[in-house]
Amino acid sequence: MxxxxxxxxxxxxxxxxxxxxxRPALAQGNAxxxxxxxxxxxxxxxxxxxxxxxxxxxxHMCWDxxxxxxxxxxxxxxxxxxxxxxxxxxxxxxxxRDGPTFHDGEKVRAADAVASIKRWxxxxxxxxxxxxxxxxxxxxxxRRFEIRLKRPFGLMLDALGKASSYPCFIYPERFANQDPTxxxxxxxxSGPYRFVAGERVSGAQVxxxxxxxxxxxxxxxxxxxxxxxxxxxxxxxxKVLPDPATSTxxxxxxxxxxxxxxxxxxxxxxxxxxxxxxxxxxASGTYASLRLNHLHPPFNDPVVRRALLKAxxxxxxxxxxxxxxxxxxxxxxxxPVASPLASDEGLSALTxxxxxxxxxxxxxxxxxxxxKVVALHATDVANQNALMAVGVDLFRKTGxxxxxxxxxxxxxxxxxxxKGAPNQGGWNALIALFSGMEFNTxxxxxxxxxxxxxxxxxxxxSDKLEALRDQWFDAADMAAQKTIGRQIQxxxxxxxxxxxxxxxxxxxxxxxxxxxxxRGIPLPLNVRRG
Numbered sequence: 001m002x003x004x005x006x007x008x009x010x011x012x013x014x015x016x017x018x019x020x021x022x023r024p025a026l027a028q029g030n031a032x033x034x035x036x037x038x039x040x041x042x043x044x045x046x047x048x049x050x051x052x053x054x055x056x057x058x059x060h061m062c063w064d065x066x067x068x069x070x071x072x073x074x075x076x077x078x079x080x081x082x083x084x085x086x087x088x089x090x091x092x093x094x095x096x097r098d099g100p101t102f103h104d105g106e107k108v109r110a111a112d113a114v115a116s117i118k119r120w121x122x123x124x125x126x127x128x129x130x131x132x133x134x135x136x137x138x139x140x141x142x143r144r145f146e147i148r149l150k151r152p153f154g155l156m157l158d159a160l161g162k163a164s165s166y167p168c169f170i171y172p173e174r175f176a177n178q179d180p181t182x183x184x185x186x187x188x189x190s191g192p193y194r195f196v197a198g199e200r201v202s203g204a205q206v207x208x209x210x211x212x213x214x215x216x217x218x219x220x221x222x223x224x225x226x227x228x229x230x231x232x233x234x235x236x237x238x239k240v241l242p243d244p245a246t247s248t249x250x251x252x253x254x255x256x257x258x259x260x261x262x263x264x265x266x267x268x269x270x271x272x273x274x275x276x277x278x279x280x281x282x283a284s285g286t287y288a289s290l291r292l293n294h295l296h297p298p299f300n301d302p303v304v305r306r307a308l309l310k311a312x313x314x315x316x317x318x319x320x321x322x323x324x325x326x327x328x329x330x331x332x333x334x335x336p337v338a339s340p341l342a343s344d345e346g347l348s349a350l351t352x353x354x355x356x357x358x359x360x361x362x363x364x365x366x367x368x369x370x371x372k373v374v375a376l377h378a379t380d381v382a383n384q385n386a387l388m389a390v391g392v393d394l395f396r397k398t399g400x401x402x403x404x405x406x407x408x409x410x411x412x413x414x415x416x417x418x419k420g421a422p423n424q425g426g427w428n429a430l431i432a433l434f435s436g437m438e439f440n441t442x443x444x445x446x447x448x449x450x451x452x453x454x455x456x457x458x459x460x461x462s463d464k465l466e467a468l469r470d471q472w473f474d475a476a477d478m479a480a481q482k483t484i485g486r487q488i489q490x491x492x493x494x495x496x497x498x499x500x501x502x503x504x505x506x507x508x509x510x511x512x513x514x515x516x517x518x519r520g521i522p523l524p525l526n527v528r529r530g
Contacts (some may be wrong), residue, residue: 032234036524037247039261040381041240042206043410045195048123049183050413051165051434051446051456057260060225060523061208061236062103062189063169066094066113067161070223071520073437075157078217078226079108079170079190081143089152090135096143099215102172103189110139115176117147117160117168122180124166125449125456126159129473155443155473163225163521164438165446192216192231192525203408206238224520232516232528242380242409251276251509257529258510260522263382264322270509277514278507281522284436285329286383287336288317288501289447290391291432294460296421298368298400299428305496307362309349311398314502321386322504329503334448334492336436336503340478341485346493350500360399373400374422376430378409387431387501395429416457430457436503437520441481442469442488447498460497 038057044050047059067075081097100108114137121127121134135148147156160168170176172188187195193208200206216228239256241247244263250256252273262270262278270276290312292299299305318328331351335342363369373395377388388404395402405427407415412430420426432447439445448469449455450462468488475481508522515530 031529034233034236034258034524034527034529035256036236036238037241037250037256037259038206038238039383040242040378040409041203042238043202043413044183045185045187046183047169048119048166048180052409052413053164053435056164056167057521057523058195058206059167059169060191060229060521060525061193062187062191062195063171064100064108064190064229065161065168065225066096066170067157068217068220068224068226069158069161069163070221070226072223073158074226075161076217076220076226078161079113080160083157089154090149092147092149092156093140094145094147097215097217098143100190101213101215103187103194103211104172105213106172107142108170108190109142109173110145111142112173112176113170114139114145115173116170119171119176119178119180120166120168124159124162124168125446126155126162126443127166127168128449128451128454129153129443129470130156130159153473158443161225162444164435165444167225192229193236203410204240206240208236208238210234222516222518222526224518225523228526230526232526236524242382244382251511254511257514258508258522258524258527260508261383262507262509264324264327264504264506267507275512276509277512278509279517280505280507281517282435282437282520283505284336284338284440285503285505287332287434287436287439287503288321288383288387289432289434290499290501291430291447291456291458292496292498293422293426293428293458294497295419296426296428298363298366298371298373301366301368302495303366304363304368305499306349306493307359307366308394308398309359309493309496309499310362311354311356311359311394312350312499312501313354314350314500317387317390318502318504320390321383322506327505332500332503334439334445334489334500335441335485336439338436339440341441341482341488343482343486343489345486345489347489349493356397360397363399369399370401372403372422373428374403374405374426376412376415376427377404377406378412378431379406380408383433383506384409384412384431387433391429391431419459431501432456432498435521442472442485448488448492450495450497455497458498460495462491462495462497464491465495465497 042054066080068078083094121131139145192214196207210231220227314330322328378384446456450460450465452461472484
């Protein structure tokens, strides 16, 4: 596959020649407005409606969590003032801060927290684990609530304060009582910014207005999603510019202030830009995977999934999406490279010499040669587009009758929820991208869950993987966790809930003069213009 060299040339045109490009007309910025370009549009506004990062970031703008995880993965208080643990770890009593209110003026109460935790537990991977151990959750008064457990859960604060993929935001009780599988369509937040629904333009703009009555936590250093959330701009406008050449030209011209993600092949161009800073805010990189649908042929057969592994060259996927080898890593198993659980267990399935013809023969021997494969392919998100282009080529080379189901990102998010057969609006394969920090352990590793209907899209089912994951939660120390981690990876290559494609690293870009950038997640909070 050829990389997207044309992008750098296209983006260079305005700066080099002064030629006008066909792009949205954006005025120069003003001191009271921050203009942020997200990696994709916010197509779902309920943070429990999708794991897509634009919605996650939207959530951190509008709501608070009880705790927030800092860049060292230590939970710090947010809406919570504190807690006590009793009964050998089986009773937790939390106290809320006095002062925080929702955007409708109502106080944040323990009843809101209880309902929000219950809704969150039904969706989140750590929440589901916690739910299996919960005996009762109830409000004690307006500021205190308790969680009674059947058995201890040592990662309680980590779960309630997680930064990514279904954070446990605290919603008004009337929203939290809604079915978690049916996203709500109105935002009544508790965070530093209001969502301005009237200025929402699908595919173009999302607007947030400062909430003057927000009461930030008084404790903790500002780090990832921990510490005070401060709104130094009256408005934050998210400008959806899916074409990398357009967004790159816009930041060079001062028409936008911040690009959440810069495609690696455009880094050299922006590195030469006089008024732009390149910054690797998330040092853990992006963990890339090919998610297979386990409900329908051909990938409901583990023999076919294992056969496909023989043809997967992580280097091909990584070079296409991230260019220079310094920007990516291959030889990646089910845990990212910096994880304490990363190992070589079973890794030869991906690192041994690649054999496309052997994979094709094994797939045919399993009776799936020529089987139809519908590959969901979002062409308006650069990384998704690049990776699935390689994926489609892989499917065709291994003998599948492949439908390259191109669409925009919002359509993909809707279609991936469909459990129906591929010829009835369902699908067989998609690209899944998550921050490496999320997958360091089984606790937050969404793609490792193999609990059928409750698993992430693709819905794998493996009692053995689930049992090993549960054992990891109860491991006595890191040595025991590492032993279980190797067992998990060995079982992973038997079950193949997804195919790891490698890990790559991207930068954000922002105009010089912006300061106080949070580390870990590119969030337009606390930032100010110097």
